[in-house]
């Protein structure tokens with residue numbers, strides 16, 4: 324990592340939060356800085372959905388809902404925008420009428436950012452986008468441990484004969500050898516399936532399942548233990564479908580299912596990922612047309628914030644001021 328100080332968000336004590344740039348957390352654009360450690364990139368693609376459309380508007384909604392994020396994360400005890408250069412890399416333009424071409428465009432767009440040495444924090448878009456993102460991750464890291472947060476398995480085979488959709492990315496990824504079949508798992512699975520066979524297939528494809536109902540007995544700390552035991556120190560990619568949250572916490576999504584995680588459970592789990600070898604992440608399926616009062620957008624923005632914090636270098640953690648639990652002066 325370079326010693327140039329990172330350029331953080333626009334100072335909210337000078338420019339009000341509701342003014343200024345529309346970038347994620349009001350961070351600099353990628354072309355405004357000369358180094359990139361973490362790139363927030365939007366993928367406004369939703370032509371792979373099986374039910375409600377609208378996740379193409381997810382990136383701009385999550386950016387708008389991220390205006391209130393601040394620079395010091397007291398629970399992870401880190402300044403994620405100071406200890407690493409986080410930028411907004413804009414949106415990857417992709418063809419809404421041709422899924423194959425869109426997937427190639429996402430692959431190329433993500434690859435060009437990763438080639439600069441940055442870690443990706445991608446904002447979708449529907450879950451189809453995880454397939455090209457995992458192809459890029461595999462190229463750099465080899466078969467990768469995937470921690471997949473979702474109400475849905477997304478290891479189904481085809482929809483109306485289409486192999487590349489938002490319900491199929493992890494089957495395609497497993498078939499292509501992109502995932503580490505000994506280190507991958509789903510978290511938050513719930514709701515009706517097509518048949519019992521779905522679970523048999525899913526296990527064959529290399530996933531362990533931690534269901535939403537397991538949270539009742541395990542609590543989020545128990546879930547963290549299970550995740551840690553499964554992924555260990557493997558290079559790990561997090562794919563986070565916002566519908567892992569209960570519709571009470573994330574109404575703005577395309578295929579909602581009752582009985583999901585609370586935002587607090589999810590954020591608790593993500594904070595613990597500072598201990599994992601986190602190499603990239605996506606947050607998908609935010610569909611603002613069904614959102615209210617930015618509830619879903621804010622949950623997604625905070626999840627991204629915890630993931631970016633978990634990526635921050637450990638040895639440069641902020642010094643904790645004695646007795647306060649946080650540092651003074653950081654009022655961004």
Ligand SMILES: N=C(N)NCCCC(=O)O
Pocket residue numbers: 373374450475477489490564566577578608
């Ligand atoms: N990836 C998401 N959000 N949903 C997949 C649902 C697939 C189905 O309609 O059965």
Ligand SMILES: [Zn+2]
Pocket residue numbers: 473474475564566567578608
């Ligand atoms: Zn889902």
Ligand SMILES: [Zn+2]
Pocket residue numbers: 450473475477489564608
């Ligand atoms: Zn999904």
